[in-house]
Amino acid sequence: MRAAVVYAWGDVRVEERAVPAPGPGEAVFRIEACGLCGSDAMPWYVDSKAPIVLGHEPAGVIVATGDDVSAFAPGDRVFVHHHAPCNACAECARGLWSNCATWRGTRLDPGGFAEYARVPATNLAADTLRLPDHLDFETATFIEPVACCLRAVRRKGAVSSADTVHIVGLGAMGLVMAQLARVFGAARVTAADFDSDRRRLGRRMGVDIAFDPATGDPAAAVAAASGGRGADVVLVTPGDPAAVRAGIRAAAPGARVVCFTPQAPDVPLDLDQNLMYFREITLLQSYSCGPDETRHALELLADRAIDMSPLITHRAGLDGVAAGLGRALAKSDGIKTIIRPNE
Numbered sequence: 001m002r003a004a005v006v007y008a009w010g011d012v013r014v015e016e017r018a019v020p021a022p023g024p025g026e027a028v029f030r031i032e033a034c035g036l037c038g039s040d041a042m043p044w045y046v047d048s049k050a051p052i053v054l055g056h057e058p059a060g061v062i063v064a065t066g067d068d069v070s071a072f073a074p075g076d077r078v079f080v081h082h083h084a085p086c087n088a089c090a091e092c093a094r095g096l097w098s099n100c101a102t103w104r105g106t107r108l109d110p111g112g113f114a115e116y117a118r119v120p121a122t123n124l125a126a127d128t129l130r131l132p133d134h135l136d137f138e139t140a141t142f143i144e145p146v147a148c149c150l151r152a153v154r155r156k157g158a159v160s161s162a163d164t165v166h167i168v169g170l171g172a173m174g175l176v177m178a179q180l181a182r183v184f185g186a187a188r189v190t191a192a193d194f195d196s197d198r199r200r201l202g203r204r205m206g207v208d209i210a211f212d213p214a215t216g217d218p219a220a221a222v223a224a225a226s227g228g229r230g231a232d233v234v235l236v237t238p239g240d241p242a243a244v245r246a247g248i249r250a251a252a253p254g255a256r257v258v259c260f261t262p263q264a265p266d267v268p269l270d271l272d273q274n275l276m277y278f279r280e281i282t283l284l285q286s287y288s289c290g291p292d293e294t295r296h297a298l299e300l301l302a303d304r305a306i307d308m309s310p311l312i313t314h315r316a317g318l319d320g321v322a323a324g325l326g327r328a329l330a331k332s333d334g335i336k337t338i339i340r341p342n343e
């Protein structure tokens, strides 16, 4: 089979690999589609893991199962979560899936940007989901990213019907969050993005007012749109101190400001604690997602409560991984690339 191997940021090679074989409790699936995520385009992260086969948003068809597998069979159409928790440790008991040692240690072999991948027993048992017949593979690649957004919007942001929600950054994740804020009944959804196409798409996908930070202060505009209060929930999608500060400036008294993306290590975050203190603003971090969130995401996608099709702007085979990573880093051309490894 072929796999796209990243040796360093900017150095992606499509190579021949042996198709993995399933061990006891495991499965192998043919990857029909895999989303390319903004987090695949964090050079500091990729360089720390290289050489690596990226791709953690896969959907496909099981082609082989190992001994002791009864829940799945060849031919099953599935979403497979790249990481799966033990469901037994102190972190799992608290819903802190991404801090579970098992979650961190489990991964697809070799990854989603390959023709086939082996699903470890933990991933197969804890977070492999059968797809309803009407759910196509490309839509199913959004189960993991939507689940991450659910964690940010629902568990961390606790969006409810009285809330003004403000989204910093209208990339793929910001556009999903806008739709989710609507699903949870937000009174008002505002957003800020420098790109006019993204602002236009945002308005199509649930954003009431989208601001251009280059032409005015979004914080003042959010206040004006919310009776002077600001946003009760602020969702910051870029991993960038300036974006976090901009989000805090747009926050209402008592607001929850949720950081969705990590900064590079050792980058200090300068915050106006005085402002945060006197407005009782809470700063939260939302890291990835777990099995409860993937199931909820599948439900929303299967029910067509949210629509991912406008987000897919590029499709490519494994030869297109390098270009897709470049686009994701530049954030300039399109929204979401879907890799189809077997085409």
Ligand SMILES: [Zn+2]
Pocket (backbone or CB within 6 Å): 037, 038, 039, 056, 057, 145
């Ligand atoms: Zn992702």
Ligand SMILES: [Zn+2]
Pocket (backbone or CB within 6 Å): 085, 086, 087, 088, 089, 090, 091, 092, 100, 101, 102, 103
């Ligand atoms: Zn655990």
